[in-house]
Amino acid sequence: MNEAGLLPSFLMHPALVLLAGGVLLPLLHGRARDTVVLTAPLLALTVLWLLPEGRLLQWAWLDYTLAPLVVDKLSRLFATIFLLMAFAGGLFALKQPSRLEVPAAFLYAASAVGVTLAGDLITVFLFWEFMAVGSTLVLWSAGSAGAWAASRRYLAVHLAGGVLLFAGIAGHVAATGDVAFSAMELDSYAHWLILAGFLINAGAPPFSAWLPDAYPEASWSGTVFLSAFTTKTAVYVLLRGFPGTEILIWIGIFMIFYGIVYALLENDMRRILAYSIVNQVGFMIVGIGIGTEMALNGAAAHAFTHILYKALLLMSAGAVLAATQRRKCSDLGGLFHSMPITTICGTIGALAISSFPLTSGFISKSMVTQAALDGHLQIIWLFLAAASAGVFLHAGIKFPWFVFFQKDSGLRPPDPTGSMRWAMYLLAFLCIALGIWPEPLYAILPYTVDYVPYTAAHVITQLQLLLFSGLAFFVMLDYLKRTPTITLDFDWLYRVAGPGAWRVLARSWGQVRAGRDQAMATVIHQASAWLARHRRPDGLLLRSWPTGSMALWVMIMLMAYLLFYYLD
Amino acid sequence: MNHEHWLDNPRNVRRLWRGFLVVLALTVAAGFFVDLHPHFAIEDWHGFYAAYGFLACLAMIVVAKGLGLLLKRRDTYYDPESEDE
Numbered sequence: 082m083n084e085a086g087l088l089p090s091f092l093m094h095p096a097l098v099l100l101a102g103g104v105l106l107p108l109l110h111g112r113a114r115d116t117v118v119l120t121a122p123l124l125a126l127t128v129l130w131l132l133p134e135g136r137l138l139q140w141a142w143l144d145y146t147l148a149p150l151v152v153d154k155l156s157r158l159f160a161t162i163f164l165l166m167a168f169a170g171g172l173f174a175l176k177q178p179s180r181l182e183v184p185a186a187f188l189y190a191a192s193a194v195g196v197t198l199a200g201d202l203i204t205v206f207l208f209w210e211f212m213a214v215g216s217t218l219v220l221w222s223a224g225s226a227g228a229w230a231a232s233r234r235y236l237a238v239h240l241a242g243g244v245l246l247f248a249g250i251a252g253h254v255a256a257t258g259d260v261a262f263s264a265m266e267l268d269s270y271a272h273w274l275i276l277a278g279f280l281i282n283a284g285a286p287p288f289s290a291w292l293p294d295a296y297p298e299a300s301w302s303g304t305v306f307l308s309a310f311t312t313k314t315a316v317y318v319l320l321r322g323f324p325g326t327e328i329l330i331w332i333g334i335f336m337i338f339y340g341i342v343y344a345l346l347e348n349d350m351r352r353i354l355a356y357s358i359v360n361q362v363g364f365m366i367v368g369i370g371i372g373t374e375m376a377l378n379g380a381a382a383h384a385f386t387h388i389l390y391k392a393l394l395l396m397s398a399g400a401v402l403a404a405t406q407r408r409k410c411s412d413l414g415g416l417f418h419s420m421p422i423t424t425i426c427g428t429i430g431a432l433a434i435s436s437f438p439l440t441s442g443f444i445s446k447s448m449v450t451q452a453a454l455d456g457h458l459q460i461i462w463l464f465l466a467a468a469s470a471g472v473f474l475h476a477g478i479k480f481p482w483f484v485f486f487q488k489d490s491g492l493r494p495p496d497p498t499g500s501m502r503w504a505m506y507l508l509a510f511l512c513i514a515l516g517i518w519p520e521p522l523y524a525i526l527p528y529t530v531d532y533v534p535y536t537a538a539h540v541i542t543q544l545q546l547l548l549f550s551g552l553a554f555f556v557m558l559d560y561l562k563r564t565p566t567i568t569l570d571f572d573w574l575y576r577v578a579g580p581g582a583w584r585v586l587a588r589s590w591g592q593v594r595a596g597r598d599q600a601m602a603t604v605i606h607q608a609s610a611w612l613a614r615h616r617r618p619d620g621l622l623l624r625s626w627p628t629g630s631m632a633l634w635v636m637i638m639l640m641a642y643l644l645f646y647y648l649d
Numbered sequence: 650m651n652h653e654h655w656l657d658n659p660r661n662v663r664r665l666w667r668g669f670l671v672v673l674a675l676t677v678a679a680g681f682f683v684d685l686h687p688h689f690a691i692e693d694w695h696g697f698y699a700a701y702g703f704l705a706c707l708a709m710i711v712v713a714k715g716l717g718l719l720l721k722r723r724d725t726y727y728d729p730e731s732e733d734e
Contacts (some may be wrong), residue, residue: 273698345713381715467705474706538685544676545698552673553706560710569720576727
């Protein structure tokens, strides 16, 4: 450990730079505050790229060596996109009246960066929990009763996940004595617990419902932050901890189709996008499960591009929400008349999530599909192809169609101005730029990229798949009409079934207790009646006796004594 | 006829539809002229991706509707809960 170099390198931690910005924000107002919101993420990004690769910081703590700052290609990639997103989200949220939201989001983003740069499991766990706190604060800052209730469920799920993770890490450390965070096999309970802790944050079944439950309750800008960090940090730790773990393929495929089916049934525009986060993370988890270099590159690249286009989609939804105060597709429609910029930006995000050629989704998701092809995993490939079609169906067309087109709702809200518009321009630009020019992204992926996305075969097959899904959407439009409904999910278990069972239990316990009390009361009543009978003033023991009868009884007892004395 | 936006004009919407169908036909036709580098036998069928995309979407919509029959509720379903918050 280099004591002399400790202080400077400690201050060079990108997470700390962003956190310092977040701590400053509550003290500032106006232009100074805006400046810090925009410069803190960029400063942290600069620091990140000035750092060399390697274990830059080590502390001995108890018997363990903590390494809170470890840079390699994978960690730098994820830290980069998190900091970029902190910047874009901060720009979008400049006019957010809540003064808590952006500082909370910076704590949240800084913790996500902290996880990606952590070289040991203890540091991972600490930042993991800070992330739960930061994201809950972002939810709180929405200030509505719905957000408060959702944040409590959200926090409960994440703290439970944290407990699993902590138990797993404790088991791992007890067995190996090593806290280093490296690839693990599923060969012990501890590693299963760690995997479960990671997967809860990824939105894997059966704990996927927390995501569509909580994220859409945040403010118009808060959801943009929430969409980026928690699930993608989980993707990062799975990439590092469990690459090539086969069960992840099937978990990922479940998530993909769960997201599609629930999004198809959903009416709330931001909840559609929340379900599609689960769907997209599913693609990444399939890639991690396949585990080849192509697949892992694909998963990492897809996390990067996904954060950008999902944030763009949620910004367009946020712009609509801020302008109309409406969030249900059945209350929206025809907004393209007065919000052309939001419509175009939202559509670019929708095309990117659908992996249309010339958008960022195409150059990343196709690597995961290619990995399935290369591995001759036909069944998995068929699932992925169907899922690609389904993404266009549930997010690519459904979202822009029901929000911006379909029947005219008569609403004519204006496009957002200033910072919100610039944030959408920035992300729309990145979605297209990465689609046309993927080389800069390919250059920073963890493994060397040997893949050419733009071949005639790739483009034609992808266009066939997507355009005919589009045809299916319009052919089946009558069946996709929006109704003011929600679809029950696993959260029903802890929102209705659990409390219901608790009430039933409480009621029957109440009955048992009432019965017990009744029985006790009878016994006590009888006992006290018996006592009273004997101890009343005229009771057997307290009655006043005539002196003569007393003398008679004493004489009888003395006689008996005399008698027994003689007999003995 | 005066329309607020060119997309409000049904004639333009019909034109868009026709354009869309032409593009659909072109993507399938292109499959005859370009080697699609099939990895699996199933990909050898012409227009496989088009048919698969279309049918997969129909299947997903049907599954979603079926699940909706079981699990759909009014969107006020959870509301009483918020009263005791």
